[in-house]
Amino acid sequence: xxxxxxxxxxxxxxxxxxxxxxxxxxxxxxxxxxxxxxxxxxxxxxxxxxxxxxxxxxxxxxxxxxxxxxxxxxxxxxxxxxxxxxxxxxxxxxxxxxxxxxxxxxxxxxxxxxxxxxxxxxxxxxxxxxxxxxxxxxxxxxxxxxxxxxxxxxxxxxxxxxxxxxxxxxxxxxxxxxxxxxxxxxxxxxxxxxxxxxxxxxxxxxxxxxxxxxxxxxxxxxxxxxxxxxxxxxxxxxxx
Ligand code: UDP
Numbered sequence: 001x002x003x004x005x006x007x008x009x010x011x012x013x014x015x016x017x018x019x020x021x022x023x024x025x026x027x028x029x030x031x032x033x034x035x036x037x038x039x040x041x042x043x044x045x046x047x048x049x050x051x052x053x054x055x056x057x058x059x060x061x062x063x064x065x066x067x068x069x070x071x072x073x074x075x076x077x078x079x080x081x082x083x084x085x086x087x088x089x090x091x092x093x094x095x096x097x098x099x100x101x102x103x104x105x106x107x108x109x110x111x112x113x114x115x116x117x118x119x120x121x122x123x124x125x126x127x128x129x130x131x132x133x134x135x136x137x138x139x140x141x142x143x144x145x146x147x148x149x150x151x152x153x154x155x156x157x158x159x160x161x162x163x164x165x166x167x168x169x170x171x172x173x174x175x176x177x178x179x180x181x182x183x184x185x186x187x188x189x190x191x192x193x194x195x196x197x198x199x200x201x202x203x204x205x206x207x208x209x210x211x212x213x214x215x216x217x218x219x220x221x222x223x224x225x226x227x228x229x230x231x232x233x234x235x236x237x238x239x240x
Contacts, residue, residue, distance in 0.1 A: 001044055005229030008047040008123060010150035011038070011159040012143060015056035015084055017217045024056055026087050035091040037220040038128065041227045042097055047123040049153055050130045051146040052088060054080030060138065074138030078105055081142060085132030086110065098127040104136030104145070116152050123153065143201035151208045158210055159226055160197065161217035166234035167196050182231075185239040196236060211237035 013034070020027030042048055057080035058064075064073025085101045092099045100122050101111040111132060112118065122129045134145040143160075150158050164172070165180070167189070172178040181188075186206035189196050196202065196214060205212055215222045215233030225232050 002228050004041070004044050004046040004227050006046055006156040006227060008049070008153065008155050009041075009157055009159055009227060010049045010051065010146055010153065010155040011161060011223065012051050012146035013053065013084075013088070013161050013217070014142070014163075015053035015080065017161060017163060018052070018084055018087070019056035026056065026084070028091070031087060031091045034217065034220045034223070035088065035095055035097070037223045038092060039095045039097050041224055042126065042128055044228070045126075046227050047126070048128045049119065049123065049149055049155060050085075050088065050128065051134075051142055051149055052081050052084040052130065052132065053142040054078065054084060054134075056080070057083060071138040074140075075105075078133040078136070078138075081134055082107065082111070082132040085130045089130055092128055098125070099130060100127055101130045101132055104131070104133040119149075120153055129153075141198050141201060143197040144204060147197075147201050147204040147208070147210060150210050151204070155210065157226075158205065158212045159223060160212050160214045161223065162214060163216065163218065165216035165218075165232075167194055167214055167236070169194075181234045184234060184236045186236060187239070189236055196234075202236075205236075206238075209238060211235055 020030040054077045058076045060074035060077040089099045089101045102114040103111045104114045106113045119129045131149050134142045167181050168178040170178045213226050
């Protein structure tokens with residue numbers, strides 16, 4: 001059995017990634033293979049926390065902007081992440097993985113409230129913990145929630161599973177000559193305005209020295225590759 005490079009990881013899965021090609025709702029043909037790989041990572045002893053996005057159902061600014069009060073639109077986005085958290089939980093459970101969902105907005109009929117010490121206890125017992133409802137506050141993103149939870153649970157790294165296989169100097173869909181970076185500093189990302197995470201999330205990870213590994217979720221096996229130390233995608237971390 002391979003041994004993991006990281007003892008504890010925080011995987012950020014965007015809502016869009018769970019929707020597949022339709023970009024809306026849940027696609028179990030996509031969720032299934034992702035959960036198969038998460039199960040294998042769990043089996044080799046990596047402790048796994050997951051923050052899910054909600055963009056496959058609702059994004060506060062994009063879908064509610066100008067039509068709704070911002071905070072309320074963001075509340076709807078956070079509820080969307082709870083739907084995704086339950087879907088992921090179910091798919092993992094179907095595969096025999098021990099899972100708990102904790103939400104930043106209390107909904108105790110459907111999930112545990114987020115309690116840091118309890119989350120850590122679950123991780124130590126080998127349970128996967130899925131964090132729903134982002135940070136629990138409007139005006140934030142689930143990327144920021146991912147960094148916040150990673151800091152709170154002392155994760156070694158954030159696995160940022162995207163629909164692109166790394167960070168480029170320009171959009172490879174537009175510019176075929178776009179160059180992929182192997183490594184970047186947080187400052188590079190901030191100064192060059194690279195589309196890794198929003199600036200709040202990037203600066204929070206910089207302040208707390210949490211490396212971010214960016215890779216494509218299109219091949220879910222990439223999660224296992226990163227966890228076992230294979231160099232893929234782009235790593236954002238402190239300058240050496
Ligand atoms: N959201 C929020 N606070 C948070 C996290 C998320 O208000 O801490 C809301 C916000 O409206 C956001 C939506 O939830 O647009 C869905 O999250 P996000 O856009 O980060 O999801 P993703 O793009 O990763 O699917």
